[in-house]
Every structure is written in C-alpha cells, then in structure tokens.
Amino acid sequence: METAADLSLAPFLAEATALLGPRGLTRDADLVTPWLTDWRGRFTGTALALASPASTAEVAALVRLCAAHGVPIVPQGGNSGMSGGATPDASGRAILLSTRRMNAIPKLDSAARQVTCEAGVVLQTLHEAAEAQGLRFPLTLGGKGSATVGGLISTNAGGTQVLRHGSMRALVLGLEAVLPDGTVWSSLTPLKKDNRGFDLKQLFIGSEGTLGIVTAATLKLVPEVADRVVIWAGVPTIHAARALLLHCENAAGDALEGFEVLPQSCLEAVLDHVPGTRAPLAEPHAWHALIEVVADAAGADSLRDRAEAMIAAAFEAGLISDAVLSASEAQAEAFWLIRESIAPAERAKGPAMQHDISVPVERMPDFLDAAVPAVETAFPGTHAVGFGHLGDGNIHFHCIAPAGAVRGEWEAGTGKAISRMVHDMVTRWHGSISAEHGIGQLKHDELERLGDPAALALQRAVKGALDPLGIMNPGKLVSLAPISAKP
Incomplete structure (x- = not known):
C-alpha cells in the first residue's frame, strides 16, 4: 500500500x-x-x-x-x-x-606519482592499479576490499601507515564534489603552490557527506616497497613502548612505516579466536610492539642490516625484552594478521564498547595507565584494553563486558555509561573522541555534548552556508534544524 x-x-x-x-x-x-x-x-x-x-x-x-x-x-x-x-x-x-557505479580510474601518471579516480573505486582496486605501475597508494585498512575512495575521503580515513604518510588529508591532491544545490566544483589538477584563498578540498575531507558528495579525486602515489622487515617485540610497559617508538624513529627515519602496540590480553584473545595462530615470542609480555620498516629499490639491500642494528641497540638500551624479525613475507603477514584480528577476536568474547580515541602522542602511555584502572574500578567486571597506532596517538580503547552480559542490553545500558566516562576522560586530556572513524550518528550526540562551542558554531555556519536546506546526510556529524517536507 x-x-x-x-x-x-x-x-x-x-x-x-x-x-x-x-x-x-x-x-x-x-x-x-x-x-x-x-x-x-x-x-x-x-x-x-x-x-x-x-x-x-x-x-x-x-x-x-x-x-x-x-x-x-x-x-x-x-x-x-x-x-x-x-x-x-x-x-x-x-x-x-x-x-559504486562510478568506479573508473581515468588517469594514472607514474612520472608525477598521481592517480585520478572516481569516488566509487574500491581501495584494493586502487592498490592493484598503482602496483601495476611500480607504485603504491600508501593507505590500507581492514576493509580495503569494500571501502571506496569517496568514503575514505569523506571520513578522512587513516589506517596503519599514517605514521609515515598521514591520513587522507595528506594524500588528496585534488578533488571534485557536487554541492547541495547541484553545482559541480572541480579542482582535480594539483598545484604545489596555490594561494588563491581557502584550500576548499579540505572542507570536504572528513565532512562525512554533510557538505557535498565527493565524485572524484586526484591522489598521491609513492614508490613501491622493494623490501620490508616486520618486527615483533615484547616490552614491559606501555611507557617502554613509547620509548621504543622514539628509538625507532631516530634509528630508522623515513623507513619506519608502522608502529602498533597491543597488550598480552589482546594477543591471547587472537590466539583463542583464530585457528592456527601462533604467538610470535616464546614467553608472554605485558605489552607487544609491531614495527614495520620498509625500503624502496635504492635502500633494499641494507634494510635488514639496519633493522637488526636498530633492534640490537634497543636491547642494549633495555627497551625490549625479546624480539623477532620476519624471515619471510609470509611471516610478516602472519604478524600483521594478529594485529588485524584483535577487533573480531574481542567481539567474539562478548559485548564490548569500542572507542576510537586520540590524545597528544606523548601523553598516550599516561592516559592508558589512568584510564584502564579508572574504567575497571567504576564498572566492576569490565575489562579495558587499549591497542593500535601508538605512533600517531590513536588508540582503540575497548571495554569488554563481564561474563554473562547480554549482547544488546549491556551496550544500551552500562555500555553507554562507560562510553560517556571514556569520552569525558579523553576530553579532559585534550584529545578527540573520534580519531579516524568519524562521528556519523554513533557519536553525534557526544560531539554536541563535548565539542568546543566555537568549533561547533563554525561547523554549523559552514553547513548552513553550503546546505541551507539541510538535505545532505542529515543527522550526521553536525546538524542544522531538522528539515521539513515541502508541500
């Protein structure tokens, strides 16, 4: 009817x-x-x-x-x-x-190391196109087989290579978007220097489709990796992990592409959840660091020697308790599989509240030391863990429900109270309640509650100027008054 x-x-x-x-x-x-x-x-x-x-x-x-x-x-x-x-x-x-039908890659300029593609191009397809030209697009994430370029831009996606290459904001060189009145704004040709006013493409990167619809982009490419070494290291504390990060940054420089951390409990969850998974080290450690160093053709011959020297110096400095360097590409992938399996392994254990947060990089160890016991004390039986991109201050802070909690009920009740507490702590620590996953509708109300009033007012002013009818993705990120139906 x-x-x-x-x-x-x-x-x-x-x-x-x-x-x-x-x-x-x-x-x-x-x-x-x-x-x-x-x-x-x-x-x-x-x-x-x-x-x-x-x-x-x-x-x-x-x-x-x-x-x-x-x-x-x-x-x-x-x-x-x-x-x-x-x-x-x-x-x-x-x-x-x-x-999704707009999935063409009309131009890939290997000399300029740039690619122009439509918004519906899937990330994995983009990776394959770049690799066919001896280049790569230096952003990857677990959903690369379904995530599209337009979505990555609209959410300012990050991933495991932000430490070296930055998020989408750093990788978008040019942009095309359709504005809320149907006007097409196109600035796909990148310029190294351009002082004609605002950098308009940055308005749309991270705006979650609330200001317009990204239809195409010109993206930065980098030389392909000729060799990589992935290191799994056991460390006694999260502060030691931070010291190890600084050591690796000094020793490896631009070769350092990834630096992830996870506590022993996360490793054990993956070992229980993923059949055939093996612990990289013989003994358990309070914390683990996953480190990746890479080299192009010019530096490939010496990469392993430099990685071994970096880890040897870390041992001598007392920064790590044990470590293993990948001996093959298969072993490197096995290390990364552990990291990428943490979220599904934690979900398999039962209900959990998953927080995508950031604080200033240098303060993350102190934040974790404070936040984990605070949550577990306030909500007895809850297990709090932090893991992820220590190098850019972005930790995935998961709070796992006590045994016997009912999925759905627990998240709607206790889980919401936990998230409110976590977001309050992050705000007090001058951090962000959304480091890389966006606000969407999940955190819309929390952004309204905790966001800086001046920043929210600026965002609403931009939204109102570009989308006065409020038709672009209403209810997400920042909202105007609800739109009314036209007669």
Whole structure:
C-alpha cells in the first residue's frame, strides 16, 4: 500500500527514474535492504529509493532534483564505515546515493606519482592499479576490499601507515564534489603552490557527506616497497613502548612505516579466536610492539642490516625484552594478521564498547595507565584494553563486558555509561573522541555534548552556508534544524 509520503513524492520518483533509468534508481527491497544497515550492525534505517548514478553529471542532476523536492540524501560508498555515517534514518524520506557505479580510474601518471579516480573505486582496486605501475597508494585498512575512495575521503580515513604518510588529508591532491544545490566544483589538477584563498578540498575531507558528495579525486602515489622487515617485540610497559617508538624513529627515519602496540590480553584473545595462530615470542609480555620498516629499490639491500642494528641497540638500551624479525613475507603477514584480528577476536568474547580515541602522542602511555584502572574500578567486571597506532596517538580503547552480559542490553545500558566516562576522560586530556572513524550518528550526540562551542558554531555556519536546506546526510556529524517536507 502506498503511504502518504510515497504519494507526495511520486513526482520526484518519476523524475528521478526518468533521469537515472531502472539501473540507476530502484525501490526493489531485495536490492535496497542490504544497504540499510551499517557494517557493525548497530544502525538500520529505511530509504525512499537507492540511487546509483554513473557519472558526476548524473549526481549533479539528481542533487538538483532532491533540492527542488526537499528530499534528503545519504551518500554511501562501500558501507564499511564504523560510525553509522552512511545509514539513513527511519523516516523513509531519504534516498541512498551510492557511488559504486562510478568506479573508473581515468588517469594514472607514474612520472608525477598521481592517480585520478572516481569516488566509487574500491581501495584494493586502487592498490592493484598503482602496483601495476611500480607504485603504491600508501593507505590500507581492514576493509580495503569494500571501502571506496569517496568514503575514505569523506571520513578522512587513516589506517596503519599514517605514521609515515598521514591520513587522507595528506594524500588528496585534488578533488571534485557536487554541492547541495547541484553545482559541480572541480579542482582535480594539483598545484604545489596555490594561494588563491581557502584550500576548499579540505572542507570536504572528513565532512562525512554533510557538505557535498565527493565524485572524484586526484591522489598521491609513492614508490613501491622493494623490501620490508616486520618486527615483533615484547616490552614491559606501555611507557617502554613509547620509548621504543622514539628509538625507532631516530634509528630508522623515513623507513619506519608502522608502529602498533597491543597488550598480552589482546594477543591471547587472537590466539583463542583464530585457528592456527601462533604467538610470535616464546614467553608472554605485558605489552607487544609491531614495527614495520620498509625500503624502496635504492635502500633494499641494507634494510635488514639496519633493522637488526636498530633492534640490537634497543636491547642494549633495555627497551625490549625479546624480539623477532620476519624471515619471510609470509611471516610478516602472519604478524600483521594478529594485529588485524584483535577487533573480531574481542567481539567474539562478548559485548564490548569500542572507542576510537586520540590524545597528544606523548601523553598516550599516561592516559592508558589512568584510564584502564579508572574504567575497571567504576564498572566492576569490565575489562579495558587499549591497542593500535601508538605512533600517531590513536588508540582503540575497548571495554569488554563481564561474563554473562547480554549482547544488546549491556551496550544500551552500562555500555553507554562507560562510553560517556571514556569520552569525558579523553576530553579532559585534550584529545578527540573520534580519531579516524568519524562521528556519523554513533557519536553525534557526544560531539554536541563535548565539542568546543566555537568549533561547533563554525561547523554549523559552514553547513548552513553550503546546505541551507539541510538535505545532505542529515543527522550526521553536525546538524542544522531538522528539515521539513515541502508541500
């Protein structure tokens, strides 16, 4: 049975169907439903339709149509986000705008080390295209098989190589986006120097689709890795891990590509969860560091010698208790598999609240020493762990429920109270409640509660100026007043 909303939006649907055709616009529940729930399964909404434009021109025409009819737009790439930023609300008035059909890579300039690609290009596809030219795109993450370039830009994705190469903000050289009125802003040609005012592309990087829809980008490429050595080291404390990081930065310089930390409990969770996984070291250690050093063709011959000297000096300085260097690419991958399996292993143990936080890099060891016992004391039976990117001050702080906690109930009750406490602590430590996963709808209310009033006012002013109708991804990141349906 058609609803009143369906009838009032019938003209819009007719025009959108005429614009995009049956392949570009569908209301088939079998096709739409899989995209209505976020990757973590925390949020489920409804949508008026699923739009899949095939070009920037089609995106622009559709956005103009949505603006004319007051139809909200929820942009979506691979739907692999961690904060519900690509999931519609329950009103059923929004359209999902998928960029997955826009998956061309029209230009890869190996001499300039740049690639121009459409927003729907999957990260793994981008990796393969760069590798075919002896180059690489230096950002990777667990969802590389589904995450798209547009989504990575919209959430300012990070990953394990931020220590050396930075997040998407550092890797985007040029950008094209469709504004909320359907205007196309295109600045895909990068310039080393350009002082014509604001760096407009930075408005859209990390804006989670609330200011416009990224349709294409020019990205930075770097030389391929000719050799790498991955080191697994046991350290006595998180402070020792921090000292080891500084030692490795001094010894390896630009060769240091990754530095991750995890406590013994995280390693044990992975050993229990992933069949065939082996502990890298013979004895348990309070903390473990996963270190990667790389070299291009010019430095490949000496990389292992430099890595061995770096670790030998760390032993002499008392920074590590034990260590092993990867002897093969298979062993290097096995070390990284442990790191990448922590989150699913922790989830398998039961309910947990997962926090993506950052504090100033030099203060992270002190923060963990303070936060872990604080949470475990305030919520008896809860187990708190921190792991992740120590080198850039971004730790994934997981609080695991006591045995017997009911999944769903615990997160909605005690779990929310824990998150509030964690976010309060992070704010007092001058950190961020979202280091790399975005705000989305998961942390929207917490950002409103804890965000700097001046910063929030600036964001609302930008949102209001670019999207006065409030149709771009409403309810995510920063919001204006709720939009009203046009008659």
